[in-house]
Amino acid sequence: MKKLGALLLAGTLMMSFVLGGCGSSSAPASSDSGAKESKATEAPASGAIKVGVVNNPPSESGYREANVKDMESVFSADNGYELKTFYSLKNDEQLQAAQGFITEGVDYLLISAAETTGWDDVLKSAEEAGVKVYLFDRMIDVDESLYEAAVVSDMSAEGKLAVDWLLAQNLPEYNVIHIQGAMGSDAQIGRTGALDEQFASGKMTKVVQQTATWDEAEAKKIVESVINSGEKFNVIYAENDGMAKGAVAALDEAGITHGVDGDVVVMGFDCNKWALRELLAGKWNYDGQCSPFQAQVISDLIKGNKTASEKKIINEEKGFDAKTITQEDIDTYGLGE
Amino acid sequence: MKKKSKSIFQGGLGQLTIPVIAIALLVLFNLIRDPSFFSIGITHNNDGNAVLAGNLISIVNSASELAVLAMGMTLVTAACGGQDISVGAAAAIAGSTFVKVLKSGGSISGLTVLAAFLMACVVAMLFGTFNGTLVAVFKIQPMIATLILYTCGRSIAYWINGGATPTVSSPILTGIGSFIPGIPIPTPVIIVVVVAVIFRLVFHFTSLELFTQSVGINGSAARLNGINVTGIKLLSFIILGLCVAVAGCIGVCRLGLINHETLLLDVEMDTILAVAIGGNSLGGGKFRISGSIIGAYVIQMLTITLYAMKVSSTDVKAYKAIVIIILVVIGSPVVKSRFEKMMRQRQERKVPVTAKGAK
Known part of the structure; x- marks a missing residue:
């Protein structure tokens, strides 16, 4: 009987942990905690612009799936980029990955954060390392000077x-x-x-x-x-x-x-x-x-085709x-x- | 009259007392609130078929998945004394498999639908076997064992199709999920009846019911009597797997799309509730599948009643909880025995009075 009670207690604890996990993440796909390993695109051309993307996993929603695909197609080797990606719903995993990208020496860091807080240190070390940061899709609670621009939806x-x-x-x-x-x-x-x-x-x-x-x-x-x-x-x-x-x-x-x-x-x-x-x-x-398509806007900014008039760039929405x-x-x- | 009520409370309906009272109360409440709630009419749907429509039809129709799952869950509950909390996630996997097979072929014919359904059954039974092995062979508490699939099931469902909401459309699927031309009753309701009849037949022609009950009541005694306890427990999970596949496929056919995140979301809790409202002991042992089916309809009737009253759907869960607390407390052994005692005392007090009056 005692054993049963202990098991039940453990069960309740685990349940509450799982449920708590659901509550804290804004995405519906909380069951997917599987962070995907970062991978570099094949055959990086010398002199390619190195871009590290920290995003939520494509399984989160149809929106994210399109968002991830958009990033991968715009920042391709053909367009002169070397892309590294990391997908997770968890903020701390995202933070680690971002830090890792900075250490690896990317030129640009693109972030769609799981949570709005906790990013100060990472962005400061990016600034020290000379890595330029762009935010896309989601804003982060940090000083504006720490990023180049944020391409977000209204x-x-x-x-x-x-x-x-x-x-x-x-x-x-x-x-x-x-x-x-x-x-x-x-x-x-x-x-x-x-x-x-x-x-x-x-x-x-x-x-x-x-x-x-x-x-x-x-x-x-x-x-x-x-x-x-x-x-x-x-x-x-x-x-x-x-x-x-x-x-x-x-x-x-x-x-x-x-x-x-x-x-x-x-x-x-x-x-x-x-x-x-x-x-x-x-x-x-x-x-x-x-619109989940922010990659082209950021690419234009990186390559200097366009300059941002403001830090916060509102992505154009569509209706059919x-x-x-x-x-x-x-x-x-x-x-x- | 008095004799009848006495017999009901003292076990005339047995374990069905609570679900029947619950449904009667809901019907009464709705009759007072708005008698037109129960009106059933015939309309022509957009395919031009004459079909039944009305709140009652909505209730019976939308409770179908829940009813099918509740039947399987009753068996697992009875045999293992615990519940499978992964049915929603497993249904998403089964539904995704169903869609995957449908999309792999070119056009959708009756044969591909059958093949897809069988494939979904196989996959769901495999996951049922996985859960069952953990419970029956490794003797893990069912809730903990199925927690694994509960946590990762919807991710697996995503991997199967790789897209957020793949869609399939075919008149055959609409026929399964909505109405078959010429038949005014929603097809999911017919499927529930078929599944219930299959259960009845299995119980009639095999000893499954008896064996399950003996395993649930006392596993060691059952084993000493030559019943394969592990086998029975495993079998209950595999049968639940079949129910999961049926429910998942109904869910997909209703809308012609699978959303791995929302298909039968939170259904596991409703399923367990249906079993509990049905008067089955959640600790295993004796069970009645019919109770669970009524339980499923009680839950759905409650939801539709609240929608009809325009209760905000964010509040629906809270109201549902209140009603369910009342039902479960009424059905609890403590209240039952108190109530029986009270009835007996009143009976004893009344006897001399009437005797005096007769003089």
């Missing part, structure tokens, strides 16, 4: 772009089902903000506002419950593509038309390729994107309308496959 601009598009549709009335992402995440806050303003001003009516925590099946349940209650709605604003797909599945089962010629306007975010194809087919109406989207857009901007 999440609220992304939400505003989408809501402005919705207003431009001039619907006779706006009865919106708003399906939110995991509460408190950057993407959720940014994508919710602009719509909340419309609810507050009375221009749009909130039929329901629920979080499905990025879960497709949960989004379907939320929309189903609205349909079953018989309330009127004509807009679905889902904060990512997966949840929009869940919502559409509920509409399909209830025989409600959606998309370009349908009764319900469907809006998603992230611009996965499959979602953009739904747009092209006219089944959805809008897809917004928080089903009426104007082309196959080319899907190939260029779509994430995943």
Whole structure:
């Protein structure tokens, strides 16, 4: 009995450790702690610019996958770079890797940090070693002088772009089902903000506002419950593509038309390729994107093609309308496959 | 009337008392709140089929994965006296395998769907065997043993496809995850019935039920009576593996996409709850699969009721917790025995009164 108790206690401890780990990381893929070893690209050309990239692992999300691919394709040997990469969700592992890159003598250090704190010492030693630092995707809490520039997304601009598009549709009335992402995440806050303003001003009516925590099946349940209650709605604003797909599945089962010629306007975010194809087919109406493509901007800055007017460079966000989207857009901007 | 209620409380429904009371209370609550909650209508879906629609259908439909998992979990619970907390992660692996096989071929035909499903079953059973070996052979507490797969399962699911949300689309998959043309009942509901019938048949034609119970009640005694204890425990995990594969594939077919991070997220806890609400002892031993199925529907009904009341989904979990605490406490042995004692005392007090009145 004593043994059993001890085992259970150990189990609870381990559980709480695992769960605690989930809570502290902002990414959903907390189960993936496997940090991937850094690897140098093959056959470094002499005189190539040495770049060390510290990023989150591609398994974190479709966004990150595209982000990592973008980095690898822009900082390629063909473009005159020698790339070293390190991927981890853990800040301390990232810090060690960054320190390692500085010791190895990279010319540039590119960082998308897991957490905003703890980076002062590493960035100072980079400064002493003459390594220039660029931040991408995420800001870090350090003095501005410690990095050259930060290329980041403005999440609220992304939400505003989408809501402005919705207003431009001039619907006779706006009865919106708003399906939110995991509460408190950057993407959720940014994508919710602009719509909340419309609810507050009375221009749009909130039929329901629920979080499905990025879960497709949960989004379907939320929309189903609205349909079953018989309330009127004509807009679905889902904060990512997966949840929009869940919502559409509920509409399909209830025989409600959606998309370009349908009764319900469907809006998603992230611009996965499959979602953009739904747009092209006219089944959805809008897809917004928080752009994961920062590598070209940084490359231009490194090579001196452009100079940064400000330390914080806001990456241009995109939004696609089903009426104007082309196959080319899907190939260029779509994430995943 | 009194006799009937007495028999219910003193074991007329046996272990099903709690789940049946729970579902009755939920139905009553909804009837008072809004009788139209239960209205079922027929609508035409976007494929042009006449299908049933309404909250009840939503409940029964969306509880399907949970019900299938709860059936397998009941068996593991009964045999091992512990629970498998990796079912959600394992379902993500099974679902990813399903999608991987579907995408490897060119077009999706009935045969490829079958092949993909069988492959998912094999993979899920392998992971079930892994868990089962740790529990049955190495005698590790089930929760600790399955914690390993719980932690790494969703990463493995990611490796299988390499993409964040691969999609598959085919009328066959829509048929499995939503409605088959001409049949107004959601296909996942039919799948639950099929799985339940299979369990019934297995229990009828084999001694699995009896063996599982004996292993759960007293492993050493079962071993002395010639039952292969290790084998039975292992088998329970492999059967759960099959259930996991079925649940994972339903989940994928519903939406035509697999998101390794969100597919059946947190389902392990709901599954264990379903088993507990079903009146099964979480310490192993006697069990009733039907209780777990009702438990699954109780949980789903609770969720849909809260959604219908427009409770914010961030709060849903808290409300769910309150209701579940009440259910579990009512079902606890202490409350049960107190209640029985109370009923008996009242009975004894009443007997002389009525006797006097008769005079």
